[in-house]
Amino acid sequence: MRAGDELPALTVPVTRTLVVAGALASRDFQDVHHDAEAARAKGSPDIFMNILTTNGLVGRFVTDHFGPEATLRRVSIRLGVPNYPGDALVLTGRIASVNDRTAEVLVVGTNRLGPHVTGTVTVTLPSPDPA
Numbered sequence: 001m002r003a004g005d006e007l008p009a010l011t012v013p014v015t016r017t018l019v020v021a022g023a024l025a026s027r028d029f030q031d032v033h034h035d036a037e038a039a040r041a042k043g044s045p046d047i048f049m050n051i052l053t054t055n056g057l058v059g060r061f062v063t064d065h066f067g068p069e070a071t072l073r074r075v076s077i078r079l080g081v082p083n084y085p086g087d088a089l090v091l092t093g094r095i096a097s098v099n100d101r102t103a104e105v106l107v108v109g110t111n112r113l114g115p116h117v118t119g120t121v122t123v124t125l126p127s128p129d130p131a
Contacts, residue, residue: 001103001125007065007093012057014049014111016085022053049083054117058107061091062121066103069126073102077119087111093121101125 012018023033028050031038039047058077063070083089093107102124109117 001066001095001098003095003097005095007061007095007105010061010064010091012089012091014083014085014087014089016047019047019049019053019083019085022056023050026050026052026056028052044082046084051077051079054079054083054109057089057091058109058117058119058121061093061107061109062105062123065093066123066125071124071126072121073124074122075119076121077107077117079117080115081111081113083111083116087113089116091117096120101127 020034023029030050032042032044033047033050036047039045055075055077059072059075062072089109089111091107091109093105096104096106102122105121105123107117107119107121108115
């Protein structure tokens, strides 16, 4: 791993099931994440993904690249446009810096409306097995 390396893009289909399941799994019972009528009454065209689901997908994106032994040390994200059912979230990333076995990864996730999430993830890889 070197600074400047690009991570392979990950495309996540944003389904109604993903939006609702992510909200339930993170115990976010706000109606805008599962009730389309309530979301419309509050000015949204449909239900939308919560930040905790987005955060989990960003973590998955990084650990898919670095492997199951990688440890997420810090995930710092900022939301942009919403993710609605029918969107495709495309996550891309670039290694910004490397210090020994720890890397800082810049992540961007976009959908048809533009940038959904931007952030930085710090990840540490285990020491190589000396055997």
